[in-house]
Amino acid sequence: MIRLADIVTKVRSKNAGPFWLTIDIFCGSPDVFRRVCDGVSSDIAANAMGADLSDLKRFEIADLNVVKFSLPRPRIQGTALDRDMHGASFANILAEMEIGAP
């Protein structure tokens, strides 16, 4: 089993204001970047995050070998049901996802 975390440099997530979450996948090389672009569809990412596909923004930034997703926060920051004030742990959901062989 190969997880996204095993092939990329880093996956990080953070609040983009109280209502949005942003997840940056630093791929480290053009090869891995292509593999992540192909292997992590918006559909897969939205599903893993429990989000509607129509709410998901996707950016493929070849100059940085970065794939970035932004989505409305699963819970608004700091509400009684929110468990992660800075949104930094959501990255693990994508990092631990299995990614198919190249």
Place this chain on the structure above:
Amino acid sequence: MTKVLIPSGALGLGFDRAALANGVAAKPDLIAIDGGSTDSGPHYLGTGTSKYARGSVKAEWADIMAARAEAGVPLVIGTAGTSGADDAVDWLLDITREIAAETGERLKIAVLKSGQDSGKMVAALAAGRIAPLGPALEISAGLLTSCTNIVALAGAEQIQAALETGADIVIAGRTTDTAIISALPLAQGCHPGGAWHGAKIGECGALATTNPGSGTILIEFDMEGFVITPMGSDARATPYTVSAHMLYENSDPFLLYEPGGHLDVTAAQYEALDPQRVRVTGSKWVPSDRYTVKLEGARLAGYQTVSLVLVREPRYVANIRAWCSDIQQKCTAKARASVAGQFDLELRVIGLDATLGELDSHAQTGSEVGVMGIVTAETQAIAQEVAKILNPYLLHHALTEQEEMPTFAFPFSPTEMSRGAIYEFCLNHVLELDDPMDAFDLTTVEVGP
């Protein structure tokens, strides 16, 4: 050319004193630092209080005020006191007075307040001057009046007005992170795309370099773009570290919306001038038709009491879900029968999936778990009462009827911890203004002996 020195990503985070001294030696035209954001949650806007300790803020602010005196240039802080609410601005003004009295420095301070009167906001809503952003939140006159604090995010125009008073120090309430850095270069005719882009790269201090801990950076703005120079001796800016910063805390890495327009960095060019410095050109500023400022509001969301128990017995750890769900059901029923008033009871298993909840598909328990009971209620007394009803369950609840009464581990006495009032963010809107100063209050005061 306009040189802006940024001591650190935020006041209270700390910075390298030698790097700040290097920055002063580089003869900046302005020193700018951010005082907060929404990132630490709604409590700080809800209460108008600071996240960081007064003592550490005072120590850092005193160092930066001393750097300002040595450089002989204005110093601007935006989003003072974590949230930029009016009380938070007064808190930092009070600290500034104290420092000036101690150092014997006589200073002119411009105080720019961003707090919004709820009655005026109700009128603006009725006049169709408040519009939602996505994700849209429902608002009403009632919601606006229920906010303990509403602030509008000032842009470059309001900071420029504050600088035009000739103040030594500008203490601003809520501002956009970038406005305090872009205001002077824009006023002095530097390239607008470069001014806003450089401000975005500089807003977190040395985060856009190889050594974020060094804190201090210098941004030189000119007629085409900007140059970033880290002030820490071992920090380097590279085209990669600089361009990657556009990703940070930004839902769109190419566009940044500000009062009066937006920044577009799609065509920006990043060039290494040497191993330390990067020059950026090709950024574009797109003015908007209407002048709008973003609003932030927080309101009371109830009162909480929490209780924590630790479960180490292997059979209970293995069946922790069943245990919690049985307690949840029985305790809620019992409390509903005896407590008059609204409450919610949640049992959160710490050490299983407490961080990600239902999104965690790989969750597994270790040899022990913590169970946190969280009661949210309309008054503190109700929250406390329900938590006391929960206590015997957390102490002794058995998985099955035919077994000896178990006892679990409480780390504290009393077991219930009252968290007080909790707040929630409830605005994601913009307010249209005829004049940028319409929603802001600018005054000047003299401090010191």
